[in-house]
Amino acid sequence: MTDTEKFVLPSGIECEIQELTAEAERVLTNKADVKSGQWINKFIAKALVKIGGKPVPQNQGELINILLDMKTGDRNYLLLRIRMQSYGDEMIFNYECPKCHKTSGYKLNLREMLEDGTLKIYPFRDDVPIVVETRDGTAEIDYTTGRSEQWLASLKDIDTIHLALAACKSFNGKAPEYKDFCKLKTRDISKIRMAYSELKGGLDPQIELNCYECDNSYKVMLQQIPDFFTPLTTAGNIGL
Numbered sequence: 001m002t003d004t005e006k007f008v009l010p011s012g013i014e015c016e017i018q019e020l021t022a023e024a025e026r027v028l029t030n031k032a033d034v035k036s037g038q039w040i041n042k043f044i045a046k047a048l049v050k051i052g053g054k055p056v057p058q059n060q061g062e063l064i065n066i067l068l069d070m071k072t073g074d075r076n077y078l079l080l081r082i083r084m085q086s087y088g089d090e091m092i093f094n095y096e097c098p099k100c101h102k103t104s105g106y107k108l109n110l111r112e113m114l115e116d117g118t119l120k121i122y123p124f125r126d127d128v129p130i131v132v133e134t135r136d137g138t139a140e141i142d143y144t145t146g147r148s149e150q151w152l153a154s155l156k157d158i159d160t161i162h163l164a165l166a167a168c169k170s171f172n173g174k175a176p177e178y179k180d181f182c183k184l185k186t187r188d189i190s191k192i193r194m195a196y197s198e199l200k201g202g203l204d205p206q207i208e209l210n211c212y213e214c215d216n217s218y219k220v221m222l223q224q225i226p227d228f229f230t231p232l233t234t235a236g237n238i239g240l
């Protein structure tokens with residue numbers, strides 16, 4: 001019997017997860033999946049046992065669709081719980097400061113950070129989509145889902161227009177396209193991005209790290225730290 005853990009996602013959906021097997025880590029190294037952005041869904045699929053009180057669909061495609069429709073703030077929380085269930089609450093890693101490029105060692109306790117509010121969870125707003133008026137039309141901003149995450153992950157280079165597009169549900173009543181947004185004024189693009197950044201819901205995976213060498217503070221997304229998925233890949237280099 002595998003130990004499972006039950007909890008409720010920030011949006012209220014009940015979940016049950018099991019510990020990952022070594023096979024799940026292979027998902028992280030499949031180049032095609034990493035390139036297409038599919039890996040994160042396959043990774044979650046390996047751990048999820050029940051969702052919404054029901055066993056997950058046996059059909060992998062059906063399950064992936066459920067995960068793709070899930071809001072990013074729920075997905076971030078789910079990933080964090082899978083990480084804690086499979087690898088423990090502690091995260092020990094090295095990270096390179098973006099300013100001085102020197103590496104510092106860190107030790108975090110993810111459960112404590114959840115409990116003391118260092119990692120923030122926001123309730124989802126129900127007054128979405130938010131309407132933003134630009135000089136070229138009306139944009140509707142909504143929570144991103146796994147679909148927008150996957151689209152962003154599949155792009156070679158991400159610019160501010162892509163980020164604005166990912167947050168935008170419609171533009172003048174239609175699905176927005178890159179070429180439409182290229183014509184927008186930069187001030188309008190930043191207005192869209194600003195509205196999205198204020199739309200908080202679910203787990204905010206940003207944490208602040210302080211460089212021991214130059215005292216610079218910088219923000220990083222938890223899941224962008226390699227050791228989040230594969231512990232001990234970097235720790236130890238500088239004697240931690």
Ligand SMILES: [Zn+2]
Nearest residue numbers: 097100211214
């Ligand atoms: Zn530094």
